[in-house]
Amino acid sequence: AHLPGGAAPAAPPPPAGKPHSAPLVGVIMGSDSDLPVMLPAARILDRFGVPYELTIVSAHRTPDRLVEYARSAAARGLRVVVAGAGGAAHLPGMVAAMTALPVIGVPVKGSSLDGVDSLHSIVQMPRGIPVATVAINNATNAGLLAVRILSAGIPHLIQDMEDYLKSLETEVMGKVAKMEEV
Numbered sequence: 594a595h596l597p598g599g600a601a602p603a604a605p606p607p608p609a610g611k612p613h614s615a616p617l618v619g620v621i622m623g624s625d626s627d628l629p630v631m632l633p634a635a636r637i638l639d640r641f642g643v644p645y646e647l648t649i650v651s652a653h654r655t656p657d658r659l660v661e662y663a664r665s666a667a668a669r670g671l672r673v674v675v676a677g678a679g680g681a682a683h684l685p686g687m688v689a690a691m692t693a694l695p696v697i698g699v700p701v702k703g704s705s706l707d708g709v710d711s712l713h714s715i716v717q718m719p720r721g722i723p724v725a726t727v728a729i730n731n732a733t734n735a736g737l738l739a740v741r742i743l744s745a746g747i748p749h750l751i752q753d754m755e756d757y758l759k760s761l762e763t764e765v766m767g768k769v770a771k772m773e774e775v
């Protein structure tokens with residue numbers, strides 16, 4: 594796995610003889626405390642031979658890194674982002690707002706509220722910006738869903754989706770202009 598901006602956590606080396614290839618999936622999480630929950634996603638991608646990167650991107654603590662990561666994801670060659678977070682779990686939704694790539698959210702169970710807080714934060718995305726949400730702590734399903742999405746790739750749809758996101762932004766900015774006239 595590629596690990597932008599940090600030392601490698603427990604990701605295994607690529608299988609012997611396998612050519613080094615650019616990551617297709619970004620597996621990100623809000624904190625290093627999420628790693629034990631998120632590692633099964635990486636293990637699934639290993640199993641299918643899908644190259645990925647694994648790193649920490651905190652919506653709250655590293656907001657600039659979040660913007661840079663999400664905005665550059667598609668251009669860097671990623672095709673799916675798997676984002677795990679706990680508590681007020683903004684990470685998957687904010688990434689989805691800043692990339693046209695599919696984003697899979699993993700609600701991470703914290704020390705209180707049994708992870709229902711994370712689940713509700715991630716699953717209740719308002720219309721327009723979808724996050725495919727798996728069950729609490731189920732990073733295995735996130736990895737599997739990423740593989741399924743990759744298996745159905747139609748490149749021009751990424752551009753079409755970027756255009757759609759732009760149209761949402763334009764629509765809201767029109768409303769901002771109107772509200773400022775009130």
Ligand code: RP5
Nearest residue numbers: 623624626627678679680701
């Ligand atoms: C979130 O806050 C992380 O995704 C993590 O699940 C939770 C707690 O983070 P730590 O206090 O353990 O770093 O941002």
